Amino acid sequence: MGYLTSILILGCINIVVVLGLSVLTGYTGLFSIGHAGFMAVGGYAAAIIYIRLHVPFALALPLGGVAAGLSSYIIGYPAFRGKLRGDYFAIATLGFAEAVRLLLNTTYPVIGGAYGLMGIPQKTNLPIALAVALLAFAGAQSFVRSQHGKNCVAVYDDETAAQMMGVDLLRTKLMALFISAFYAGVAGALYAFYMAYLSPSMFGISKSSDLLAAVVFGGMQSIIGPVIIAFVTVALPELLRFLLAWRLVIYGLLFVVMMVFRPQGLLGYRELDFGPGWRRATAAVASRLGKPRPPRGPQGPVEGTP
Amino acid sequence: MILFMQQLVNGLSIGAVYALLAVGYALVYSVYNFTNWAFDAFMVVGAFAAYYCITLFGLPLPVAIGLAMLVTAGVAVSVEVGAYRPLRVRQAPRLFMMISAMGASMAIVNIVNLAFGGSFRKFPEISSASVELGGVYIGRMDLFAIVFSFVSLSALWLLLGKTRIGLGIRASAIDTVTAGLMGINNNSVAIIVFGVSGVLSAIAGVFFGAKYAVYPYLGLVTTKAMIASIIGGIGSLPGAVVGSLLLGVIETFVSAYISSVYRDLISFTILVLVLLFFPNGIMGAKTVDKL
Structure with a gap:
């Protein structure tokens, strides 16, 4: 039971980061290869x-997210300002x-440096991880359906055209980045x-590559695709231990094969849809968590929000 | 003063390695308008090829470098043909090119890691002797790295400026489609450009391996080269050289006078500052007309 629970918890944590990265890379078209940071x-x-x-645990989680976001x-700001x-x-x-x-690594006297930070109590359990993952899912869903999310998609498709239509590029990109960094921070x-323990080596390049792989395989402009892959990439290595070492080679080759043959990813530009009931349920959850802003200007009703 | 000169020479020798890489980036960028994210993998291949040529087959250094160049150029061209060309032909978004390149790099680096092991290898001692120049001791290898880097960069300069092949590459850099219409074979230009960038990264890999160690993740140093080419103005070849030497010297002085712990931190800070205040780099004005 403990083993299964731990896989589920790690899967939920991975889902939270990947949701954020999906907003940034999948929806806004900005490529982050350092999300583990x-x-x-x-x-x-x-x-x-x-x-x-x-500070209580319930408050420490969002504050960690805010720290990452800031x-x-x-x-x-430097990278987006000059339209680079x-x-x-x-x-x-x-x-x-x-x-x-x-x-x-250089902070040994204060927070343990390369030896790691010890003495963190184990507070995360399955209900909490699941709840956060669900909240994060609903939040990301409602964001990408909101006007801001549509701005992000416009930036993804064509920056110049988006700017012509009055999308503030700097603000949109910074917002997408903040959200994705916030998600990564909470995760x-x-x-x-x-883990009850932190060390700088947990957040190396291969962690960032894993996260990116989930978004690329899951699909561009899809929330559910990356979520599925995020969970699979945690659970699968446990089942296929003998392949663990070759994981990054396989990811790399799959990246190339995918870009050549199916660049939109597994569920690119699509969401899972189980009929009207499912749509109503997800919309209800989404609207409870923050109403999508009504569209400004003469665009009429937004199609994405039923 | 002696320490200052000594560090200056050290800085120039690591700057020369950055310059080889940064020029490789700039070359591909100026023609195809995209950053070749698989460059770190080419460098690793070059370093490993040279290392095994010397240790396994006992070949002399120049032959080993030559073979490493050939192997790396081959890998670079096959990455171009396998991972980039299908996307370029389709005019896929740059994001897809980046992902494909990252994938190629991840696969190659990790294959090297699994096939040869992740340990740090000491590059066989070529010559520990140093040359004395007015009280400053310069390692033979450092001197060789500086001279050889500049010879190769000058050769590249001549290739681009004085030959018909160079004319074709420059035409493609201005406008790939129009150059194609004018009878330039874009596919052979791509093979030459990637082959040349492979050769440059092989040289960089050998010198970097000789200066520090040969290990599968040595390609991370290409981050520095990319920072250098942003300092110099992305896509500009002279800018890449100037930015690299500058970065190499600054880094060496930081390690010598402050602390080597902060060396990489300083380069990242420089990147942020350059992006804030000189987003086009120091040679930025020249990036408009490329090459």
Whole structure:
């Protein structure tokens, strides 16, 4: 039971990060190869405010997310301001993740440095992880259906055209980045309180690659596709242990094969749909969690919100 | 003063390695307008090929470098044909090119890792002797790296500026489609461009391996080269060289006078500052007309 629970909890945590990354990469077209860096920021921030400032666990989770979100502006603002190509942003995220890891490694006297941060109580259990994952799912769903989400899709499709239609590029991109970093931060915090231990090496490049793989395989502009893959990429290595070492080789080759033959991914531009009942249920959850803003201007009703 | 000069030379020698990589990035970027994210993998292949040529077959260094160049150019061209060309022909979005490139890089690096093992290998000592120049000791290998890098960069400069092949590449850099209409074979241009960038990354891999160690994740240093080419202005070849030397020297001085722990942190800070204040890089004005 314990083993299965642990897979489920790690799967839920992975789903939360991947949801955020899906908003950034799948919907806005911004490529992050350093998302583990935001997880690290969120995890460490939540753990430190819990241990040092005795902030309650329920508050430490969102605060970890906010810390990660704010830290994302360090790279977001410079990279987006000048309307630079996506490559600059991608390299900035990679640099950010490395910088975070190096900084954490040099903090031995304060938070353990490379030895890791110990003494975090184990607070995350299955109900909490599931609840957060569901909340995150509903939140992401309602975001991408809102006007802001549509702005993100417009930026993905054609930046110039989006700008002509009055989309504020800088604001839209920063918002997508903030949300995805916030999600990563919350997931990092959940992870910290589940493992009861943090070390900078947990948030290396291969973690970022795993996350990216979930979004790419799950599909662009889809929420449910990446979620499924995010869960599978946690559960599958447990079943196929003998393939663990070859995992990254297989991911890499699949990246290429997928881009050549099916670039939209598993469920690209599509959502799971089980008929009107399912649509009503998801819409009800979404609207309870934050009403999508009514469209501004003479566009008429938004098609995505039934 | 002696320490200052010593560090300057060290900085230039690592800057020369960055320059080889940054020029490779700039070359591909200027023609295809996309960053070749598989570059780190080429560098790893080059370093491993040279390492095994020397240790297994006992070949002399120049032969090993030559073979490493050939192998890496082959890998680079096959990545181009297998992972990029189908997307380029379809005019796929840049995001897909990036993902495909990342995939190729992940696969190659991890194949090397699994096939040869992840340990750090010391590059066989070629010559530990150093040359004394006015009280400054320069390692033979450092000197060789600086000289060889600049010889290869000059050769590239001549290739691009003085030959018919270079003319074709420059035409493609201005407008690939029109160049194709004018009778330039875009596929052979692609093979030459990727082959040349493979050769450059092989040289960089060998020198980096000789300076530090040979290991599967040494390709991470290409992040620095990319930062250097952003400092210099992305897509500009002279900018890439200037940015690389600058970054190499700054990094070395930071390690020498402050702490080597903060070396990589400083390069990241520089990247953020450059993006904030000089988004086009120091040679930014020249990136408009490319090459």
